[in-house]
Amino acid sequence: MTATSRVTSRLGLVGGMMMAGAIVASAALAGCAAQSAADEAPAASTGPADELRLGLFANVTHAPALVGLEEGLLNDALGETELTTSVFNAGPAAIEALSAGAIDATYIGPNPSINTFIQSGGQSARIVAGAATGGAALVVADGIDTVDDLEGTTLATPQLGNTQDVALRSWLADEGFETDTTGGGDVHITPTDNAQTLTLFQQGGLDGAWLPEPWVSRLIIDAGAKVLVDEADLWEDGAFPTTVLLVRAEFLAEHPETVRALIEGHEASVAWLGEHADEAADVINAGIEAETGKPLADAVIDRALEHVTFSVDPHAETFETLIENGLAAGTQKEGSIDGVFDLRILNELRADAGDEPVSAGGLGEE
Template sequence: MKNSLRLGALMLGTSLLLSGCAATASTEPATDQGPAAELRLGYFDNVTHAAALVGLQNGYFADTLGDTKLSTQIFSAGPAAVEALSAGAIDAAYIGPSPAVNTFIQSAGQSAVIVAGATSGGAALVVRDGIDSPADLAGTILATPQLGNTQDVALRSWLGDEGYETSTTGGGDVTVSPTDNAQTFTLFQSGKIDGAWLPEPWVSRLVLEGGGHVLVNEADLWDNGDFPTTVLLVRKAFLEEHPDTVRALLDGHATAVDWLTQNPADAPAVINAQLTADTGKALADDVLARALTEVKFTVDPLATTFPALLGEAVKVGTAKDGDLNGLFNVTLLNAVLAERSEGPVSAGGLGTE
């Protein structure tokens, strides 16, 4: 039964991921139409998306957007958010780097651009008792949030480095089963899966509430522990048509990130207030406290890591290779930072700054 878990969804996801998500936007640049009447923003109810949670709960976005109406939509994984953005259903999204890269390449650079970073760190492989080393993973079932999302790519790449074969349609030496995070938690508690590579707060929930332990902290796989978990992605056409609105969004975003870094003692209450507003349920205090120790909030998108991220996705078969030039446009962010007397961030040679 375990090896058949969600294989139908896996095959559907593979088809959508490798053949779809390409935007149909015109290659002709749009003209500046002034502030938008509405900005539709996507995000996840994850600690790694705390900038969005704080920006909403503390009213920073509302303050900076002024007369522009803010509408929000909650997602559980990046590929689904990218599909909505590529279809024009949302204008901007807090999202992991892998789906952002995938839509950029699939659309030949026309769908969306990264305008800021949000979070570094906060992802790990949590496993059950009895799994104490990579050698113990043969024949196991491990979950990720969605096929082709950032943690899915990280797990498949790491398993490959450890000598295991995986498949985007199920099977292999280790079965990787893309599963909704809440369902992953339930399956892990009931012993139906052996572990999961997830973002916070799900790592901390599996450890503190599910009885698991961390086998791999993704930070240990990167120089200085710095790797992007969440970035802010904007539809390219929306940026071209409404640069003032995107700048206003970035102003609120930078305020939220600054607040998170300067108010660690107050952050749990604000994050939980927004989670409660969204889901009707707050995180346990110990879960949220542990999760926040694993992340770093930053507007720097860590652009120089993206060629390696793309290489991993291509290697595991969840993305096609392509040119990343133009993926970043941090010009408006750097203007916001300059107004705050803060230093600029880099596009890593992959865009404008």
């Protein structure tokens, strides 16, 4: 059986702004801890791990994790290694757990992955596969019809420095708006738990939010929001990474056999999603219900799945732009991400299956 612990960040409208500085500070400390741990990592494998502690979010963009758990694909691949899971609301909280050694791997957005790599001097973690692209948007209330209407509004994101938070801040900067990490500026951004964002939006306490699926669709269908910006429209061919599979560097060095099994199970989950389109909504919804206690409405999950693509390709070619966005947003430090990818195991598995290799874009091993 998979043991599940629920680790969610619940930042309110005011609390999100008050905690912003603390989150940045704790992320930096976590990066230092990761570097220290990685410096002590053994150079050779110590064999398969007894346990793999995996992080994930109860989001449609984390469907490979949810399907892998529901269909037993991850457990089957891991064999004798026990799989335990922790559920997070957004990437920075998952990174804190990974950096502290509380989890070994996590499904997560690209921006927190970049942050931990830079903050640790390249020692904390490696992206070993992609998981999902697309499925993020800025949704707003009636009366907001153009970009100019955003001045003076209050918008939510899942957490300071998470992938959607960076996307919103960098996009607003491109549109000529000033923001800051404490909620000030021309547009007020408040990092807020996704479920609370829905409630606050319904109560009129928020004017909109930049969110991943299924929360985009929940605000549209359950709360009458409308899409002002689909993030896919901001990227060439509409392809941008929403979720990757990130592994703690020390764990990868100690247990490459276990990481290989994890990637095998992950690939099987992504393949299952491509081969079972008619069943996917029900299985993903069962996974969401298992983690949250409540399934999504059929209309919500059906709409959400229309905007997400599942692939093991992490779209490494976008990561330099993601760095630029993080710097523009003021949520990350300058630094190199050379080495952030280790796609060797993934590409070995793909070669065995006769598939084309996935590129690391010159940013790591492939």
